[in-house]
Amino acid sequence: MTSSDAAKDKFYEDLHALLATVPKEDKLIVLGNFNARVGTDHAAWQGVLGPHGLGSSNDNGLFLLQTCAEHRLLLTNTFFRVLTREKATWMHPRSWRWHLLDYVLVHRRDRQDVLVTKVICDADGWTDHRLVISQMRLQIQSRRRPQGPVIFLLFCGAEGEVCQLCTDSVREVVRAKAIQPQTLLHVTDNPVAAKRQFQMFVCLCDAQQYHT
Template structure:
């Protein structure tokens, strides 16, 4: 099953509506299905935040998403929803501590603790490569819980996007106070003219007291407020931010983002924050129930009426692609190339006695290049990773897992739950086996 996102042109509007518009003329239409295997197996994460930007259509709005999940990987050929991201901001733990990694069309930047310290948090951005080239400055890693990105928008504007991961309720008061002190300091550095978007798992319940928190908390909150919620509400009030999740009349399944493991009650912990003056930019913020990524949190999407800076046209000619020299390892292609190059060199007209060395070299070069192109052709660029070689098998495994996940979401019984978790364990085991086998094979090839 393939993840899809379909965005239609939104109408011009003002403040948040009481409920999301139902007509495609009023707001973009979204369709999601289960997530793909590539998002679940490469990095060892316990939670991450996704901010995705869809700008394929000229009039498409900016779509961001926040998700607390455990892992992420890449496959540029996939047309699933999560593969149509341009920018990903995520929270991660127990990661390798590197600063930058390029792969499968994305560049990842992250910030976490040194190897000698316990890694229970971390923040990162994974940005599509064509967006990285547009950035006017590097990303800023404040600490292992805060990171920011300065994103250019159309009309010489900028959006500052912050990835945040707040300490959970079980953390000490000192850890919570330090996080919000750091967040205050980071927010104070954002230029006043910038659009400001803060996404993350704040581990906070803000409740429903709309009257007491006018301009911060909307009329459609969820549950009760706790100590972490008060810290978040006070921070939003001080910096004139609002919780977009609470301004839309939605069913609980589209507001709640996390279920308590003991009480089995759903709560709202993951938020998308914007400036009060920019509330008209937000079209809808809601949770997506059916997405599965080996996590107990739900995907949260937020559509905004923002447009990225247009792409710059490339100057000059693009360098030619490399020849597919791997075909020379095949005896048939090697023999064909040898015969053709021999024939063309024999038919090559002898240069004039007055011809320069450069002229003779160019003549020989052109013959060899044209023959190689005819016989070998151009090499197709392809990201090589273990899941590329096992794409068909993994797709079958994930199709079965996604089917059982949907059955569990539709009918929550002990039988459907056991079947889903059993299949999930099997998929994880098989994926690890495939990855290990691929690594061993590559090591043997290198030797």
């Protein structure tokens, strides 16, 4: 069944809006029957269409290619050299010609994650489209927990040298531990207390590194 131009426009508007909400660093896998023939002109669609497309293109295929180019996606089905019967997903009922209409899309930077995308010829999916599988090797990196505030203590003792000693020491600790400090001014006129508080600061730094 052929959709109206208005329905196609609405579909791609919705798809654009949805893709725009996906964080760039996230893994993204898009699967579906796009009723799109993308053809074989991979030279014109570098990074989107691979060298192993199938047949000619149509208007739906152009829509899909443009969408992939805008969102830096690629058509994984077209990047693997497999037999036509393992690539084509639908046969036209009158011409009996096979076409590639169902795709698996990923971000271009994740191309190496995809081991193969192909058709399972004998799978029964209660549909006139063949089942497409994509084998991937995903390495999911957990997001870093946001760091809590790191306290940067400046100790101002009764004697100027105590303040200078502690301030220099704080700088050394921050530099050695690669910690980005936030500043909190703490004033004391007791050199012993100043040094004790500095030792507490070092402990805070150690704890912060341990939990990140």
